[in-house]
Amino acid sequence: MTTMTGAKALVKILEEEGVKVVFGYPGGAILPVYSELQKSKIKHVLTRTEQGATHAANGYARATGTVGVCISTSGPGATNLVTGIATAYMDSIPLVAISGQVATSMVGTDAFQEVDITGITQPITKHNFLVTNPDDIPRVVKEAFHIARTGRPGPVLIDLPKNVAEALCHGKFISEVNLPGYKPTYKGNSKQIKEAVKLLKEGKRPLFYIGGGVAVSGAKQLGDLAHKLQIPVVNTLMGKGAFPAEDSLALGMLGLHGMPAANYAVSKCDVLFGIGVRFDDRVTITLDKFAPNAKIIHLDIDPAEIGKNVRRVDVPIVGDVATVLDTILEQVTPMEHKAWLSEVEAFKAANNKAYPAEAGYDLVSRQVVEKLSELTGGKIILTTDVGQHQMTAAQFYQANRLGGFISSGGLGTMGYGLPAALGAQMACPDDTVVCITGDGSLQMSINELATIKGQNLPVKVILFNNNCLALVRQLQHHFCNNEFFGVDFDGNPDFCMLAKAYGFEAYCITKTDEIESTLKEALANGKPTLIECLTNKEDMVYPIVLGGKGLDEMLIQADDK
Amino acid sequence: MQHTLSVLVQNQAGVLSRVSGLFSRRGYNIESLAVGVTENEKISRMTIVVEGDNYVVEQVSKQLYKLVEVLKVSDITDEKYVGREMVLVTVSVEPSQRGEIIAITEIFKGRIVDLSRKTMMLELTGNEEKINAFVDALTSFGIKEMVRTGKIALVRGDIGE
Ligand SMILES: Cc1ncc(C[n+]2csc(CCOP(=O)(O)OP(=O)(O)O)c2C)c(N)n1
Numbered sequence: 001m002t003t004m005t006g007a008k009a010l011v012k013i014l015e016e017e018g019v020k021v022v023f024g025y026p027g028g029a030i031l032p033v034y035s036e037l038q039k040s041k042i043k044h045v046l047t048r049t050e051q052g053a054t055h056a057a058n059g060y061a062r063a064t065g066t067v068g069v070c071i072s073t074s075g076p077g078a079t080n081l082v083t084g085i086a087t088a089y090m091d092s093i094p095l096v097a098i099s100g101q102v103a104t105s106m107v108g109t110d111a112f113q114e115v116d117i118t119g120i121t122q123p124i125t126k127h128n129f130l131v132t133n134p135d136d137i138p139r140v141v142k143e144a145f146h147i148a149r150t151g152r153p154g155p156v157l158i159d160l161p162k163n164v165a166e167a168l169c170h171g172k173f174i175s176e177v178n179l180p181g182y183k184p185t186y187k188g189n190s191k192q193i194k195e196a197v198k199l200l201k202e203g204k205r206p207l208f209y210i211g212g213g214v215a216v217s218g219a220k221q222l223g224d225l226a227h228k229l230q231i232p233v234v235n236t237l238m239g240k241g242a243f244p245a246e247d248s249l250a251l252g253m254l255g256l257h258g259m260p261a262a263n264y265a266v267s268k269c270d271v272l273f274g275i276g277v278r279f280d281d282r283v284t285i286t287l288d289k290f291a292p293n294a295k296i297i298h299l300d301i302d303p304a305e306i307g308k309n310v311r312r313v314d315v316p317i318v319g320d321v322a323t324v325l326d327t328i329l330e331q332v333t334p335m336e337h338k339a340w341l342s343e344v345e346a347f348k349a350a351n352n353k354a355y356p357a358e359a360g361y362d363l364v365s366r367q368v369v370e371k372l373s374e375l376t377g378g379k380i381i382l383t384t385d386v387g388q389h390q391m392t393a394a395q396f397y398q399a400n401r402l403g404g405f406i407s408s409g410g411l412g413t414m415g416y417g418l419p420a421a422l423g424a425q426m427a428c429p430d431d432t433v434v435c436i437t438g439d440g441s442l443q444m445s446i447n448e449l450a451t452i453k454g455q456n457l458p459v460k461v462i463l464f465n466n467n468c469l470a471l472v473r474q475l476q477h478h479f480c481n482n483e484f485f486g487v488d489f490d491g492n493p494d495f496c497m498l499a500k501a502y503g504f505e506a507y508c509i510t511k512t513d514e515i516e517s518t519l520k521e522a523l524a525n526g527k528p529t530l531i532e533c534l535t536n537k538e539d540m541v542y543p544i545v546l547g548g549k550g551l552d553e554m555l556i557q558a559d560d561k
Numbered sequence: 562m563q564h565t566l567s568v569l570v571q572n573q574a575g576v577l578s579r580v581s582g583l584f585s586r587r588g589y590n591i592e593s594l595a596v597g598v599t600e601n602e603k604i605s606r607m608t609i610v611v612e613g614d615n616y617v618v619e620q621v622s623k624q625l626y627k628l629v630e631v632l633k634v635s636d637i638t639d640e641k642y643v644g645r646e647m648v649l650v651t652v653s654v655e656p657s658q659r660g661e662i663i664a665i666t667e668i669f670k671g672r673i674v675d676l677s678r679k680t681m682m683l684e685l686t687g688n689e690e691k692i693n694a695f696v697d698a699l700t701s702f703g704i705k706e707m708v709r710t711g712k713i714a715l716v717r718g719d720i721g722e
């Protein structure tokens with residue numbers, strides 16, 4: 001092996017790992033790596049903040065199912081990664097974040113642009129490394145990708161001091177990692193699987209509750225099993241897209257703002273099979289009223305998730321979703337649950353249309369989302385920001401594509417949607433990528449319009465402008481006696497003018513009858529485009545399950561009080 | 562209830578901070594944590610005493626296992642093990658009281674490790690109960706300074722047939 005610098009070794013392994021695009025922002029401490037990147041065939045996308053780079057890498061990872069890579073310099077560059085790393089951690093998204101660091105001789109001296117980024121990110125990374133010996137670089141980078149991608153995926157940070165990147169690396173390039181303390185369990189325990197099969201056979205009202213774990217692994221098996229056993233499926237925000245919304249067994253999202261039929265089914269089922277989920281509080285709301293009549297089977301690759309939130313798990317299975325579902329598929333014979341399905345179907349029919357466009361408003365976000373869904377067949381890549389618009393998208397966009405719904409679930413990070421769309425469009429240049437955002441969220445990452453334009457990406461941004469932080473306003477409606485405070489934006493810009501300044505096409509719509517034509521035109525124009533939809537701040541997201549209530553006690557409509 | 566966990570970790574920079582960070586961040590109460598190298602210099606053993614019910618201890622173990630450097634976590638509370646702690650304690654002692662202190666130390670099979678005009682430093686190894694009793698016996702003299710190591714533990718061997 002010829003010796004090379006640490007930086008070169010790093011870039012070489014990125015290439016070996018199949019990295020095609022990295023999102024980054026340079027500075028002094030990371031210069032050696034940038035010099036090597038320049039010589040590499042890996043494409044570097046210069047975002048407008050490091051946070052944008054992390055979210056773009058996240059969107060890239062989710063659209064491709066591979067590891068996303070982002071790079072920053074030391075100090076402020078590294079701290080700007082934090083929100084994005086935490087976002088990826090909460091949603092189990094595989095990222096490798098590389099930060100420059102001051103030279104090892106300076107570490108610990110409060111040197112210029114020094115921060116302890118491995119210390120800061122310890123609680124929000126799956127693992128992190130501070131590399132002090134250049135010979136370790138090949139092993140560390142290999143391990144970082146392996147850890148990020150396998151088991152329950154997650155972000156891994158590599159902090160690389162400048163002198164280590166510059167020094168000669170004599171380390172061996174390994175093809176296999178050897179991590180004695182890291183051995184994810186893929187194959188489920190066969191006794192537990194038998195127990196699960198038994199419960200599924202006995203259940204008269206079984207239900208699948210699927211999450212991000214199914215998007216990572218086993219979407220196909222899940223579909224096969226649901227059909228073989230005729231079991232309806234509810235999904236979390238992270239599970240959206242893993243089971244096609246157009247499927248007759250799909251009941252949509254459950255939880256806080258879940259669809260009526262989904263929440264109803266959870267409350268009425270007698271066997272609940274949680275697959276790749278973590279019984280998050282936005283799903284369960286009130287633990288002792290969650291699926292009160294059900295025996296619970298919980299399958300997840302992370303043993304620490306089992307029994308963490310819902311302690312009364314009857315059958316725990318630690319394993320990989322695809323592997324375990326394959327085994328279950330072999331052990332079951334086709335079933336029917338006609339009575340149960342028609343009961344749920346009846347509830348759906350009676351309630352899913354119970355909250356139409358409120359009369360008196362010219363335009364509501366639901367209509368736009370439904371039209372987008374119809375025009376695209378749910379086959380595009382949709383990213384969202386965080387707020388009412390996100391919930392509306394989760395409820396009414398019928399995602400029919402695995403990895404086709406990309407949203408910040410666990411952390412709920414405003415400012416995620418636009419850079420995530422940038423990453424997704426870099427990953428899938430021939431696909432339609434749309435970002436649904438709000439006026440609050442967009443302004444947290446609006447600078448990334450420039451990156452999108454610079455890369456010539458035809459990303460479509462649908463902005464629901466209600467001149468306020470409407471989801472928080474809604475909280476103040478429910479919990480603060482309508483005392484609205486700190487939620488109205490005075491001085492929002494003219495978003496269309498702003499978008500045009502960034503080189504985007506821009507439309508502003510205010511009426512229902514403009515939706516279809518505008519969407520059609522924008523989707524076909526091949527250019528980066530903003531569609532601003534003026535919506536009403538009084539509009540609310542329903543259903544909502546208030547604290548202390550069971551999912552079946554959701555408010556399906558406004559509580560006119 | 563107190564549980565004693567015996568945790569094998571890779572002997573690497575930062576692993577202690579990962580483990581202790583995990584405890585504080587997830588709100589688990591560490592009573593004591595002692596760490597030192599094992600027969601294999603690449604591996605350290607942490608003996609952690611944690612307060613909590615079975616649910617908490619199960620969560621602690623599972624979360625510990627998620628740390629890449631953690632090799633093995635055993636809850637040895639209900640096993641046959643030898644647990645030891647050591648204390649160094651400096652007591653205020655007038656020269657006239659020295660005999661009494663020496664007697665107490667002998668009863669507990671401790672050692673006198675330092676002496677000044679008005680103080681004595683004592684050392685004792687034993688299980689937690691014994692150390693507590695020793696410290697109680699010294700309290701009336703006035704304890705000037707004290708340090709305890711926290712428990713270390715090893716499971717007893719199996720003699721078999
Ligand atoms: C970074 C960040 N800060 C604050 C919040 C709290 N928060 C959740 S939704 C929301 C309002 C979002 O406003 P907007 O993007 O305009 O969406 P809308 O609800 O109006 O559709 C806020 C402030 C958050 N989720 N993320």
Ligand SMILES: [Mg+2]
Binds near residue numbers: 387440464467468
């Ligand atoms: Mg808004």
